[in-house]
Amino acid sequence: MPRRPAATRACLLAATLITGAAVGVGVLKAPGPVDLMVVEAASQSVVSSADVRARPASVSRGGERAGGLAPAAQTSGRATGKARQDRPEAGSLVRIPPFKVVRTTKPIEKLPPGPVPGDPFSFRIGTLNILGSQHRGGGTSRASALAGAIQGRGVDIVGLQEVQDDQLAVLQNQLSGYTIWPGQGLGNQGVRLQIAWRDSLFSLVDTGSITTTFDHQQRPIPWVLLEDRATQGQFYVIDVHNSPRDQEGDRDAATGEEIALINELRSTGKPVFIVGDMNEHTEFFCRVAASTGMVGSNGAYYSGGCNTGAGPIKIDWILGSGGEVDFSGHVVDYGDPIRYATDHAFVHADVQVTPLIPQG
Numbered sequence: 304m305p306r307r308p309a310a311t312r313a314c315l316l317a318a319t320l321i322t323g324a325a326v327g328v329g330v331l332k333a334p335g336p337v338d339l340m341v342v343e344a345a346s347q348s349v350v351s352s353a354d355v356r357a358r359p360a361s362v363s364r365g366g367e368r369a370g371g372l373a374p375a376a377q378t379s380g381r382a383t384g385k386a387r388q389d390r391p392e393a394g395s396l397v398r399i400p401p402f403k404v405v406r407t408t409k410p411i412e413k414l415p416p417g418p419v420p421g422d423p424f425s426f427r428i429g430t431l432n433i434l435g436s437q438h439r440g441g442g443t444s445r446a447s448a449l450a451g452a453i454q455g456r457g458v459d460i461v462g463l464q465e466v467q468d469d470q471l472a473v474l475q476n477q478l479s480g481y482t483i484w485p486g487q488g489l490g491n492q493g494v495r496l497q498i499a500w501r502d503s504l505f506s507l508v509d510t511g512s513i514t515t516t517f518d519h520q521q522r523p524i525p526w527v528l529l530e531d532r533a534t535q536g537q538f539y540v541i542d543v544h545n546s547p548r549d550q551e552g553d554r555d556a557a558t559g560e561e562i563a564l565i566n567e568l569r570s571t572g573k574p575v576f577i578v579g580d581m582n583e584h585t586e587f588f589c590r591v592a593a594s595t596g597m598v599g600s601n602g603a604y605y606s607g608g609c610n611t612g613a614g615p616i617k618i619d620w621i622l623g624s625g626g627e628v629d630f631s632g633h634v635v636d637y638g639d640p641i642r643y644a645t646d647h648a649f650v651h652a653d654v655q656v657t658p659l660i661p662q663g
Contacts, residue, residue, distance in 0.1 A: 454479075562595060
């Protein structure tokens with residue numbers, strides 16, 4: 304066979320290679336021997352550029368080197384486009400939003416628990432004879448000054464004696480934040496004795512009265528049942544004024560009725576306080592303490608004999624049922640405006656009460 308020129312041999316070799324590649328990718332079929340036809344290499348498109356996808360050069364994932372190529376698509380250009388819309392590309396990454404680490408602040412300290420039912424509670428209790436308007440002029444101005452003293456001394460509960468109608472109106476107006484009972488609810492004679500308490504600390508549960516002889520007249524002795532708002536502890540307060548001067552028989556009779564009331568209220572299991580102008584320095588206390596077990600705010604008590612406590616001993620007393628109450632800070636107060644507004648001391652003391660939670 305005559306030898307072909309070098310240019311012809313090169314064209315035949317290129318054609319052979321192109322034909323083999325075409326058969327390999329399925330562009331051309333070669334069922335048997337065929338005649339070769341020399342074509343221009345650039346005229347055949349073996350691999351479409353749309354079938355090649357590349358991963359960004361900066362990504363290295365799944366053991367592939369950065370800059371490597373992703374596998375070619377196995378479907379047509381149309382199917383490939385749809386697949387791209389239905390699912391993210393294999394080379395796409397989830398981007399984590401930026402964040403920063405900050406130091407924690409000091410942990411918030413747990414606040415101590417507040418009062419709960421059954422906890423002891425404390426308040427300041429007092430007794431004050433305000434000297435009625437019928438005994439000395441300037442009754443309303445004196446009542447106003449004494450209202451300021453009650454608030455200024457921080458007294459939360461106070462029993463008042465010798466209150467007149469005009470003075471009651473002043474007290475109701477000036478004692479802001481206090482409830483006063485009975486007001487005029489027990490009639491004209493009932494105005495003389497009033498019990499005032501701080502609304503923010505106590506709520507009124509019940510009221511009542513007994514009648515005793517005072518200076519040859521029948522007069523109501525009022526009592527209230529109060530509840531400490533924080534702990535639900537309940538206790539009674541009685542306000543009294545017994546007959547003055549030489550009326551010993553009426554004082555003794557009234558004291559007997561007051562002892563019966565104390566024991567009746569104590570039978571409920573709740574603490575009882577009795578405050579007021581007893582018009583006796585020691586006899587009233589000793590008799591009541593012996594019959595009821597009550598103690599005085601000045602440390603007085605009865606145990607096989609009467610101990611009248613720390614002086615000065617006045618006719619104005621604060622007593623509490625023993626066992627449930629603990630007095631401290633007893634004061635016989637003659638400071639301004641007490642010394643010019645009335646002829647009595649303002650006796651007051653702090654007390655801690657261990658309550659009995661109401662049933663139901």
